[in-house]
Amino acid sequence: MAKKKFVVGCFDDEAVLFPAVKKVRTSGYKIHDVYTPFAVHGLDHALGLRETSLHTAGFVYGITGTSTALSCISWIFTRDWPLNIGGKPHFALPAWVPIIFELTVLFAAVGMVLTFCYLCQLAPFVKKHHFHPRATDDLFVMVIECTDKTNTDDLKAFLTSNGAVETDVQVAEDGWWLGRYDKDEMPFENKEIVAA
Amino acid sequence: MHLKYESQLREPLVYGDKTYHQVTEDIVKPIEAKPTKLWYIGFYISVALLLFGVYSVYREVTYGIGQWNLNKTIGWGWDITNFVWWVGIGHAGTLISAILLLFRQGWRTGVNRAAEAMTIFAVMCAGQFPIFHMGRVWMAFFVLPYPNTRGPLWVNFNSPLLWDVFAISTYFTVSLLFWYSGLIPDFATVRDRAFTKLRKRLYGIASFGWTGSTKHWQRHESLSLVLAGLSTPLVLSVHTIVSFDFATSVIPGWHTTIFPPYFVAGAIFSGFAMVQTLMVIVRKVFQMEDYVTIGHIEAMNKVIVLTGSIVGVAYLTELFMGWYSQNKYEGYTFWYSRAYLFSPYGWSYWGMMACNVLSPQIFWFRKMRRNLFVTFFMSIIVNIGMWFERFVIIVTSLYRDYLPSSWSVYYSPTIWEIGFYAGTFGLFFTCFFLFAKYFPVIAIAEIKYVLKTTGEGYKNKMGNIEEQKLEEFVLEQAHH
Numbered sequence: 001m002a003k004k005k006f007v008v009g010c011f012d013d014e015a016v017l018f019p020a021v022k023k024v025r026t027s028g029y030k031i032h033d034v035y036t037p038f039a040v041h042g043l044d045h046a047l048g049l050r051e052t053s054l055h056t057a058g059f060v061y062g063i064t065g066t067s068t069a070l071s072c073i074s075w076i077f078t079r080d081w082p083l084n085i086g087g088k089p090h091f092a093l094p095a096w097v098p099i100i101f102e103l104t105v106l107f108a109a110v111g112m113v114l115t116f117c118y119l120c121q122l123a124p125f126v127k128k129h130h131f132h133p134r135a136t137d138d139l140f141v142m143v144i145e146c147t148d149k150t151n152t153d154d155l156k157a158f159l160t161s162n163g164a165v166e167t168d169v170q171v172a173e174d175g176w177w178l179g180r181y182d183k184d185e186m187p188f189e190n191k192e193i194v195a196a
Numbered sequence: 197m198h199l200k201y202e203s204q205l206r207e208p209l210v211y212g213d214k215t216y217h218q219v220t221e222d223i224v225k226p227i228e229a230k231p232t233k234l235w236y237i238g239f240y241i242s243v244a245l246l247l248f249g250v251y252s253v254y255r256e257v258t259y260g261i262g263q264w265n266l267n268k269t270i271g272w273g274w275d276i277t278n279f280v281w282w283v284g285i286g287h288a289g290t291l292i293s294a295i296l297l298l299f300r301q302g303w304r305t306g307v308n309r310a311a312e313a314m315t316i317f318a319v320m321c322a323g324q325f326p327i328f329h330m331g332r333v334w335m336a337f338f339v340l341p342y343p344n345t346r347g348p349l350w351v352n353f354n355s356p357l358l359w360d361v362f363a364i365s366t367y368f369t370v371s372l373l374f375w376y377s378g379l380i381p382d383f384a385t386v387r388d389r390a391f392t393k394l395r396k397r398l399y400g401i402a403s404f405g406w407t408g409s410t411k412h413w414q415r416h417e418s419l420s421l422v423l424a425g426l427s428t429p430l431v432l433s434v435h436t437i438v439s440f441d442f443a444t445s446v447i448p449g450w451h452t453t454i455f456p457p458y459f460v461a462g463a464i465f466s467g468f469a470m471v472q473t474l475m476v477i478v479r480k481v482f483q484m485e486d487y488v489t490i491g492h493i494e495a496m497n498k499v500i501v502l503t504g505s506i507v508g509v510a511y512l513t514e515l516f517m518g519w520y521s522q523n524k525y526e527g528y529t530f531w532y533s534r535a536y537l538f539s540p541y542g543w544s545y546w547g548m549m550a551c552n553v554l555s556p557q558i559f560w561f562r563k564m565r566r567n568l569f570v571t572f573f574m575s576i577i578v579n580i581g582m583w584f585e586r587f588v589i590i591v592t593s594l595y596r597d598y599l600p601s602s603w604s605v606y607y608s609p610t611i612w613e614i615g616f617y618a619g620t621f622g623l624f625f626t627c628f629f630l631f632a633k634y635f636p637v638i639a640i641a642e643i644k645y646v647l648k649t650t651g652e653g654y655k656n657k658m659g660n661i662e663e664q665k666l667e668e669f670v671l672e673q674a675h676h
Binding site: 033034035036037038039040043044047049051052054055058062072073076077080081083085088092095096098099101102103105106108109110112113116117119120121122123124125126127128130133134135136137138141176180181182 | 353366380381396406415
């Protein structure tokens with residue numbers, strides 16, 4: 001995969017991050033992504049991301065489960081092996097409600113989690129470039145993709161003037177690959193083990 | 197700029213003036229520290245119990261169900277009692293994480309992770325009982341509907357026992373997915389601050405390469421919300437279906453329409469009691485009193501007194517119906533086999549009444565709800581009471597039914613029945629000790645999300661908003 005050049009600006013408060021996102025976007029820069037330690041509500045709108053359709057997928061998986069359960073059970077009990085249970089009807093819909101419901105939930109949940117992992121490209125042994133190790137701790141890391149015309153020094157100064165506590169230029173791949181995290185340099189290597 | 201504000205009247209959910217980094221430090225500390233002596237002692241005791249359970253099950257599988265004291269009248273005894281008991285305990289986690297999420301109860305963030313873990317381990321324990329009760333456990337796969345060479349002979353989709361198979365396995369799978377999807381970002385937090393190669397590698401695998409991208413968070417939120425929406429009816433359905441195991445039969449004492457809501461309330465009751473038992477210890481040992489506050493404990497005690505009283509009303513309704521139906525068999529079961537103290541199992545009924553209905557009433561008093569010793573003691577009492585409840589339902593109904601000639605002699609368990617039960621405690625606590633050591637026991641990202649609304653330090657700073665004039669406030673916000 002091709003490597004790209006990025007300018008990274010780190011913010012330590014979401015109240016500073018939001019106006020900065022707005023300014024950076026109105027100045028015409030392309031924000032590659034913002035990495036945050038938790039879900040910051042409204043940030044997706046501020047970045048101009050569209051709503052996710054994951055819940056629609058969940059609905060589709062759910063009705064797949066419903067129809068799978070209903071069609072399988074009714075085929076088995078009315079066509080494949082109509083079992084006489086105390087003379088009761090073969091097509092005993094009320095008695096199937098529990099299993100139909102459970103399969104609806106099961107299909108929806110499993111399908112959505114797999115779709116989520118696929119869309120976000122998450123899986124065991126997957127490795128991605130991390131722009132800042134504290135992005136999962138306490139920093140909000142804004143990453144801007146550079147073009148040929150981008151003056152990185154200007155951009156860094158612009159970010160700092162908008163409240164970034166740390167700025168950086170990185171050349172990185174933006175996809176994922178199979179890899180190990182212990183091959184990285186260890187940012188906290190000198191830390192002592194503390195007793196509980 | 198979005199505004200985060202919560203009334204000063206509400207207790208803070210996070211005590212102390214924490215920063216985001218401090219939250220990470222506090223919650224990850226037990227993972228990065230060496231386990232204490234107490235942890236090793238607890239862990240080894242759990243493993244020993246587990247091994248005793250494994251041996252008890254080995255005897256049962258090798259020599260057959262005769263290793264237990266079940267007979268043709270009391271076909272369900274300790275095994276199904278324990279199954280229902282564990283499944284009931286396994287209801288609090290999903291209730292806390294799903295229903296309380298939909299009800300916007302902020303206090304769920306402090307306890308949801310540990311409660312969900314508890315749910316998963318409890319369901320694992322529950323599953324053992326029906327599986328090994330089959331006797332020929334190597335035939336357990338017969339419960340699965342798949343095209344086979346025996347006809348194909350299908351399972352009976354009209355049977356509540358098969359509904360149970362689907363309900364419990366779906367519940368386990370969905371709870372596990374919900375729990376793990378919440379853990380991914382927190383594993384990434386642990387990974388990015390790991391200072392040993394092994395830890396970096398293992399948490400790297402466990403975190404699935406999570407980066408914290410805004411788009412990923414957006415999807416993660418959507419996923420959590422829909423999973424919560426799915427889990428809410430699911431958690432109610434599971435114990436409803438467990439109650440159908442009894443309610444759809446014609447045995448006096450089981451054949452009652454009140455069972456589904458009564459079982460669900462009982463499940464929440466015992467589940468919250470188990471969460472209390474664990475959290476009172478965890479918050480003390482890991483010094484997480486700032487995150488699992490006394491307010492959290494109080495909120496859970498309120499749920500306990502509510503559900504305990506619902507269960508109490510159900511017991512009284514059953515007694516009333518035993519008389520009002522004028523059905524001799526119902527009357528005999530409820531008024532002699534259960535409510536008469538000097539009948540063979542009368543002690544278990546009154547034990548249940550004392551533990552489940554009378555003693556939780558102590559939580560009407562605020563002082564008692566906020567007292568850790570009372571909470572811990574009561575959480576144990578409630579779970580003993582809930583075990584009695586299932587024992588009462590199963591054994592007192594079975595041992596004397598329609599035909600006096602089929603009445604049973606007094607049933608008491610063998611050492612291997614007790615051993616099996618003890619073994620599930622071993623399994624549960626072995627898993628829980630490992631969880632407490634290697635997993636973030638509190639949802640780090642979720643605490644950070646509510647920190648600036650409900651953290652003590654931030655709330656105090658926002659106190660002036662309540663006294664501010666509207667014009668001043670608007671002006672101040674406009675500057676942001």
